[in-house]
Amino acid sequence: MSLLPLESNPDVMNKFLHLLGVPSKWNIVDVYGLDGDALAWVPRPVLALILLFPCSEQFYKHAEEECAKLKTEGQTLSPELFYMKQYVSNACGTIALIHCVANNVERVGLQDGPFKKIIEDAKKLTPEERGEMLLKSKNNEALNLITAHQELAMEGQTEVNPNEQVNHHFVALVEKDGHLYELDGRKEFPVNHGPTTETTFLEDAAKVCREFIARDAEDVNFTVMALTASDN
Numbered sequence: 576m577s578l579l580p581l582e583s584n585p586d587v588m589n590k591f592l593h594l595l596g597v598p599s600k601w602n603i604v605d606v607y608g609l610d611g612d613a614l615a616w617v618p619r620p621v622l623a624l625i626l627l628f629p630c631s632e633q634f635y636k637h638a639e640e641e642c643a644k645l646k647t648e649g650q651t652l653s654p655e656l657f658y659m660k661q662y663v664s665n666a667c668g669t670i671a672l673i674h675c676v677a678n679n680v681e682r683v684g685l686q687d688g689p690f691k692k693i694i695e696d697a698k699k700l701t702p703e704e705r706g707e708m709l710l711k712s713k714n715n716e717a718l719n720l721i722t723a724h725q726e727l728a729m730e731g732q733t734e735v736n737p738n739e740q741v742n743h744h745f746v747a748l749v750e751k752d753g754h755l756y757e758l759d760g761r762k763e764f765p766v767n768h769g770p771t772t773e774t775t776f777l778e779d780a781a782k783v784c785r786e787f788i789a790r791d792a793e794d795v796n797f798t799v800m801a802l803t804a805s806d807n
Contacts, residue, residue: 583627583745583798588672596688597676599805606799609781609788617777618803622682623675624748624780626787627798633790642763650767653752659697660706661760667745670709674747674758675802706760743796748780755779777801 588603606624607613628634657677661670676683677694685691697705746759748768755771771779784799791797 583625583668583743583800585800588625588668588800591669592672592676595690596686597690598684598686601683601802602805603800604803606781606801609785609799611778614777614781617801618805619777620682620773621777621780621801621803622679622749623802624777624784625671625675625745625800625802626748626784627743627745627796627800628787629791629794629796630742630744631791631794634787637790638762641766645764645766651754652765652767653754653756656751656756656765657694657698658702658705658756658758658765659709659760660702662706662710666709667760670760671745671747671758674749674760678749678751678756678758679802702764748783750776755783757783 585603585605592601592603593599601622603625604618606617657674659670659673661667673690673694676685676690677697680691680694685694693708697708700708744759744761746757749756749758750771750773753770753772755768755776757766757768759766768779768783781799784797788797
């Protein structure tokens with residue numbers, strides 16, 4: 576299965592989230608810079624960051640080395656962390672949004688609907704089974720999610736070509752049980768980037784984004800967005 580790529584457009588992503596039951600006080604916003612001054616403008620609290628980055632040789636090389644290192648050294652993974660594999664082409668935007676919301680269900684106050692039902696049903700599944708659930712769209716909730724993705728992908732400002740190769744990828748950065756996790760459904764497992772808190776999460780996650788950018792310093796095609804509250 577291959578979907579139309581979701582645009583890195585907060586308006587499109589917010590419509591998607593709110594359609595699926597995320598209360599309107601929570602919104603995706605652009606993060607215009609990763610230094611302290613720019614981060615100070617991002618509304619708090621910040622529940623997650625979404626990074627869109629180019630799929631370059633440097634990225635794949637680093638990911639391979641990182642995977643080998645983590646397999647050797649091991650890492651701490653919270654049993655409460657929600658992670659799903661990506662088996663559907665071009666679904667990385669939707670999976671990043673799922674990772675953002677599913678790891679913050681209590682804080683978001685997710686309303687009854689297909690999104691909440693999918694997350695509840697998926698809690699008892701493995702990351703692989705969660706990915707298969709979307710791939711096979713076995714239930715009405717998964718079908719609703721796929722349909723919403725396709726409809727919202729058509730609303731972006733960029734012309735959509737389903738046959739065009741997509742060379743960019745979305746990942747989510749979340750805080751869970753005092754650790755900062757990178758959630759990429761195409762990797763073998765989540766990546767623990769070390770301790771963090773709800774208070775320092777934005778700055779800690781921005782550091783991880785800067786590391787992504789530093790590995791591809793000549794490429795300017797990076798976008799960072801935050802899931803944040805529009806009021807407190």
